[in-house]
Amino acid sequence: MPGAAAISFSGVDSSLSSLRNCQSYINTGMDIATRVALDLVESFNDVEEVDGVEKVMLEYAAMDRELNHYMTAIEETVHQIKRDKPENIPDLQYLVKEKFTALESKNSDSDLQANEKYTYFKDQLKEMRKQFRLQSGDGNESIEQIDEDIAVTQSQVNFICPITQMEMKKPVRNKVCGHTYEEEAILKIIQTRNQQKKKVCCPKIGCSHADVKKSNLVPDEALKRAIDSQRRQR
Structure with missing residues (x-):
């Protein structure tokens, strides 16, 4: 104008x-x-x-x-x-x-x-309570609550990375499908596939998530603490 x-x-x-x-x-x-x-x-x-x-x-x-x-x-x-x-x-x-x-x-x-x-705060708090309730053998919960907790945490108590097949040291969780991996391992896969201009499928067997991105990943502090606690007990 x-x-x-x-x-x-x-x-x-x-x-x-x-x-x-x-x-x-x-x-x-x-x-x-x-x-x-x-x-x-x-x-x-x-x-x-x-x-x-x-x-x-x-x-x-x-x-x-x-x-x-x-x-x-x-x-x-x-x-x-x-x-x-x-x-x-x-x-x-x-x-x-x-x-x-x-x-x-x-x-x-x-x-x-x-x-x-x-x-993220609420999610990690919930997972942390489940992890440490399971480890402490807390018997104060109702049978229904315990059953629910065990069902939800069956994958969480598995501290093995689906990529490396080793116990995780720095787990990250996929916000889309909820699966966890060793951070360095999944980032390496993402980088390699990106260079090939290909998508990354979730490495967890049976998972249908076929487009894992770096932005999908968040640190799983609750799982890391549970792993560290188990390691100290051993």
Whole structure:
């Protein structure tokens, strides 16, 4: 548009960079909180203490959501201005606040529970309790609960990597199919197959997942701790 205002977005880019740094600190905090919770479960002090850590995780998730909304509001505002090319320089602060408020108005508790790191926290906590309940021979659970736990953890108590056929030292879990592998072994397969431009099938016999990606893999801290505990007992 002739005569459109020339707007510099260098300051905006700097602000976004700072916000991303803040987000990395939040992620680090959530990682630390997860490890603390697993430590509590491993030492069998996992009632009120773990509940307290979970509240901290939800607070982190809320901060992460707020940062995401703010960054989204900034990015959408910049995109809108670049697209519309207004003749007069608009009030960026007002436009960003307007979009941010609209995003925040849609907040719900389910947003926090869907946070990827919070989901990982809950999943690892559940697996950790199963692993160490099984190892401790805890008889305080109902028969139905024990049957369910044993059924779910049959594959978890198998500490052997399906690739190396050796006990795992650094297990990673496939978020898609739930199977675990030695990290170095599965990453080597993924790298080799990627170079061949081929997909990677899950190495676990009988698994139908035929497109394993590096992004599918997460550290299985609960399984690693269970393996380490068994190794110390031996």
